Amino acid sequence: MAHPYSARSRAIEPFHVMALLARANELQAAGHDVIHLEIGEPDFTTAAPIVEAGQAALTAGHTRYTAARGLPALREAIAGFYAQRYGVTVDPGRILITPGGSGALLLASSLLVDPGKHWLLADPGYPCNRHFLRLVEGGAQLVPVGPEVNYQLTAELVDRHWDQDTVGALVASPANPTGTVLSRDDLASLSKATRERNGHLVVDEIYHGLTYGMDAPSVLEVDDSAFVLNSFSKYFGMTGWRLGWLVAPPEAVADLEKLAQNLYISAPSMAQHAALACFEPDTLAIFEQRRAEFARRRDYLLPALRELGFRIAVEPQGAFYLYADISAFGGDAFAFCQHFLETEHLAFTPGLDFGRHLAGHHVRFAYTQSLPRLEEAVQRIARGLRSWRG
Numbered sequence: 001m002a003h004p005y006s007a008r009s010r011a012i013e014p015f016h017v018m019a020l021l022a023r024a025n026e027l028q029a030a031g032h033d034v035i036h037l038e039i040g041e042p043d044f045t046t047a048a049p050i051v052e053a054g055q056a057a058l059t060a061g062h063t064r065y066t067a068a069r070g071l072p073a074l075r076e077a078i079a080g081f082y083a084q085r086y087g088v089t090v091d092p093g094r095i096l097i098t099p100g101g102s103g104a105l106l107l108a109s110s111l112l113v114d115p116g117k118h119w120l121l122a123d124p125g126y127p128c129n130r131h132f133l134r135l136v137e138g139g140a141q142l143v144p145v146g147p148e149v150n151y152q153l154t155a156e157l158v159d160r161h162w163d164q165d166t167v168g169a170l171v172a173s174p175a176n177p178t179g180t181v182l183s184r185d186d187l188a189s190l191s192k193a194t195r196e197r198n199g200h201l202v203v204d205e206i207y208h209g210l211t212y213g214m215d216a217p218s219v220l221e222v223d224d225s226a227f228v229l230n231s232f233s234k235y236f237g238m239t240g241w242r243l244g245w246l247v248a249p250p251e252a253v254a255d256l257e258k259l260a261q262n263l264y265i266s267a268p269s270m271a272q273h274a275a276l277a278c279f280e281p282d283t284l285a286i287f288e289q290r291r292a293e294f295a296r297r298r299d300y301l302l303p304a305l306r307e308l309g310f311r312i313a314v315e316p317q318g319a320f321y322l323y324a325d326i327s328a329f330g331g332d333a334f335a336f337c338q339h340f341l342e343t344e345h346l347a348f349t350p351g352l353d354f355g356r357h358l359a360g361h362h363v364r365f366a367y368t369q370s371l372p373r374l375e376e377a378v379q380r381i382a383r384g385l386r387s388w389r390g
């Protein structure tokens, strides 16, 4: 008999929502009008100036590898963006362009984690983080967090959970699935707590730009030695182009470059050329219109769900998710999602995809649909709750 596949691959869980998605697609193929609130990507297609820049790049023959660190012009444009948006100076030499934020996570975990070592992560949180750590034979130490700490790691939690095998902490601001944001003070105290223990602080800023009524501070405003993951997927609306970046301390760049060369050679060159258009004022204006649209959706859906009896303990300030407690209705979150899919043709994500701590009685709604579709979804939720026997 052939050897079994690797233990590391067996340890990785699929997205539980995929089973629901497969069923949603079946229902759709049978002619039902399914509303998708499970999908973690903007419903808007990529903005026209970026598409045009991508087409021009293809015509000009930019179809080959780039340098492993990425196009110098794009790294400079990102550095300019840090100066303009956050007032921080970032040397373009510290920026590596990656295949999505996922590529940045792969580089950071490969660089920072030895076998048996781990990072502290918030539970609930983005599930792939712990899987990346497993792939490098390290691990995640999941720290249960609730509304009392804004669903985020704090310096106090870092102190309490740090052990001899901990080498860092990864936080996301805004976070998936809760949409909560870390303040500058929160970031400064997390930075202090990790530095005091000679650990690394990794901050996922992938949902930056998608905050409502406020701007999220970057950890680089308070800690130049932090590792920052970012992406063109969410605010810049380029999920399918697979493009992101990592900002690293200067002394880490050569090792990261070596990893990038070996792991993926370079990020997609067409996407990199296209992304140069992101930083033009006209394109930024499109992103800002979309951000305003997400704010309108949140401002509609949040009170509508609360009125129906969902508990959303902390007002999410960013991303495009609402993480809702269904305890008032009884029953298990996965069964709850199945019920709404079968009876109302409405898809959303069970808490199980984001950890264990609150998983059984939480679900995530993504407001990645138009307002009229969200209104229709709320009607379906109201109706579906009447037939739910939790």
Ligand SMILES: Cc1ncc(COP(=O)(O)O)c(C=O)c1O
Pocket: 040, 099, 100, 101, 102, 103, 126, 172, 175, 176, 204, 206, 230, 231, 232, 233, 239, 243, 244
């Ligand atoms: C918190 C978080 N980090 C990272 C990613 C990875 O996204 P990408 O690889 O498209 O940049 C996602 C995607 O949903 C996410 O929610």
